[in-house]
Amino acid sequence: MALRQIRVYGDPVLNKVCKEVKEVTPRIKQLIEDMFDTMYDANGVGLAAPQVGILKRICVVDVTYEDPIAMINPKVLETSGEQTGQEGCLSVPGKCGDVTRPNYVKVRYYDTDMKEQIIEGTELLARCILHEIDHLDGKMYTEKVIGELRDVVADESADEGK
C-alpha cells in the first residue's frame, strides 16, 4: 500500500486542466492503485489525479466501499435532474458545503485496459463522479457552494470526503 500526499486548497496544481491519458503504462497503473489506497486511507469516496499532484485525466470513485471504479479520460455524455446536498473534498479538509448538481449522469471513460466503458449514476454516485471530473478541469466544489463553507461535524466526516 502506497499513500500519496493529498494536495490542499491553495495549491496551484488544483486549478490546472489535466491532460488526456494516451496509454496505460505501469506507472499509470501504480498511480491508480496508490489513488485508491490514498482515498480509502482518508475515508474519501472519490479522488482525482491532480489531488495527488498528477495532471492527468484520471479519477477513482467508490461510494459504497465495495465498488471501486477507476476512470481514465472520463467525459460526461448526459445529465438530467437536479439535487442539492452536502459535499466535501479531501483537498479542503474539515469543510463542507451545499452544492447543486444534476441528479443523473452518464459518463464514458476508459478502464485500465483502455477499454471504453459507460457508467450511469444517480444521487451520491452522480455527485461524486461530477465532483471528480470537475477536478480534472481545475474546478473545485468551493466555487459552486451555495452560501458559506461549514466546518464538518466529526462524525459526518467519514462519508463526505471526495
Ligand SMILES: [Zn+2]
Ligand atoms: Zn474534491
